[in-house]
Amino acid sequence: xxxxxxxxxxxxxxxxxxLTIQCQVDSQVTMMFWYRQQPGQSLTLIAxxxxxxxxxxxxxxVIDKFPISRPNLTFxxxxxxxxxxxxxxxxxxxxxxxxxxxxxxxxxxxRLLVL
Amino acid sequence: xxxxxxxxxxxxxxxxxxxxxxxxxxxxxxxELFWYVQYSRQRLQLLLRxxxxxxxxxFTADLNKGETSFHLKKPFAQEEDSAMYYCALREYGNKLVFxxxxxxxxxx
Numbered sequence: 453x454x455x456x457x458x459x460x461x462x463x464x465x466x467x468x469x470x471l472t473i474q475c476q477v478d479s480q481v482t483m484m485f486w487y488r489q490q491p492g493q494s495l496t497l498i499a500x501x502x503x504x505x506x507x508x509x510x511x512x513x514v515i516d517k518f519p520i521s522r523p524n525l526t527f528x529x530x531x532x533x534x535x536x537x538x539x540x541x542x543x544x545x546x547x548x549x550x551x552x553x554x555x556x557x558x559x560x561x562x563r564l565l566v567l
Numbered sequence: 568x569x570x571x572x573x574x575x576x577x578x579x580x581x582x583x584x585x586x587x588x589x590x591x592x593x594x595x596x597x598x599e600l601f602w603y604v605q606y607s608r609q610r611l612q613l614l615l616r617x618x619x620x621x622x623x624x625x626f627t628a629d630l631n632k633g634e635t636s637f638h639l640k641k642p643f644a645q646e647e648d649s650a651m652y653y654c655a656l657r658e659y660g661n662k663l664v665f666x667x668x669x670x671x672x673x674x675x
Contacts, residue, residue, distance in 0.1 A: 483660070483661055494653065494665045494666060494667045555613050
């Protein structure tokens with residue numbers, strides 16, 4: 453398994469500002485993932501954060517809006533830039549557990565409200 | 568594109584009744600499917616995966632490739648099973664594609 457923590461757990465932000473969310477894993481992992489869960493909706497993958505290379509973004513998500521850092525094998529950040537109320541969501545990071553073919557484990561999420 | 572469909576947003580059953588949460592998928596390769604559960608005020612957690620063929624908390628799910636389904640079943644629902652359930656498909660690159668989720672409400 454993998455134990456994942458996120459900071460902050462929640463925040464209320466003004467439109468036009470940016471928020472950086474941190475994700476820490478208790479073991480070294482090659483890939484980390486960032487998901488968004490909009491109110492009343494399912495999880496949508498934003499990007500895959502690879503250590504040592506640029507993040508890979510899914511369709512509909514761009515680096516300028518959601519820059520990601522991956523400085524080492526246990527840590528990643530996601531920034532939500534130039535926020536608008538439509539960015540109000542829960543943002544989750546995940547990482548696979550140890551072992552071949554292990555499934556993903558999720559952080560507790562960051563609940564973001566943009567006013 | 569790979570898709571996961573959970574047709575029911577809400578499933579309400581009485582305690583002790585059987586439960587079946589439906590999940591259908593479309594995938595061009597050999598699918599790997601999971602059920603995740605999110606209890607109130609808790610993080611998303613893995614319930615079971617099809618390759619394990621195990622029963623967790625009394626729940627089972629069988630992959631039916633002919634019907635492209637991975638329904639979650641439990642013979643006797645308990646109140647503590649009330650939660651949001653997500654069916655998910657693993658794509659290349661270890662990415663997960665989630666269904667819309669089904670809220671299970673078990674009434675006493």
